[in-house]
Amino acid sequence: DTAVSQTPKYLVTQMGNDKSIKCEQNLGHDTMYWYKQDSKKFLKIMFSYNNKELIINETVPNRFSPKSPDKAHLNLHINSLELGDSAVYFCASCPTLAGANVLTFGAGSRLTVL
């Protein structure tokens, strides 16, 4: 039973399209994150939600819109996809915002924009 699950695992799409990546955690954690792993392999935080409330919103284009219908889910919607959006996107969760930063990650969603 996967603790943090992301779908889809792979996504290939054309420039200009709109796509979504879903994330669910069954750990009962309060805090969820979206990270982007770029071509240089750095993991960069995009968004953080705590109990469905947006806490961290890094300098991400507003084409990216996270949605948290409940604290177990954090979905990522991307409008007007660009080539530079190609990356691996990781969802993660941790028990509380002021925790020890021990995150549980999903397996990642590899997005390829053609």
Add this chain to the structure above:
Amino acid sequence: DQQVKQNSPSLSVQEGRISILNCDYTNSMFDYFLWYKKYPAEGPTFLISISSIKDKNEDGRFTVFLNKSAKHLSLHIVPSQPGDSAVYFCAASGSNYQLIWGAGTKLIIKP
């Protein structure tokens, strides 16, 4: 501006020997440091952490050392096993609890 640096993209070590992975940071306000391990097609998994009030933390074969004056930490794995082959990420956080990540070091354990 890389606040957390892992200068070795890869490291190859003989099975049974010690693996030493290094990490440097620039922000003196960081007070908590973590190592994560990542296998291909999986997300990173937490390995070991250390608070800035300590200089060493040990968990089985894994030991993390922190040198605050040098702003340097290292992860020692001894003895190294084939299953340790993975990418290892160093991460640091400060009062805002936001993790800043290094680029990772790929560890290859040779049989």
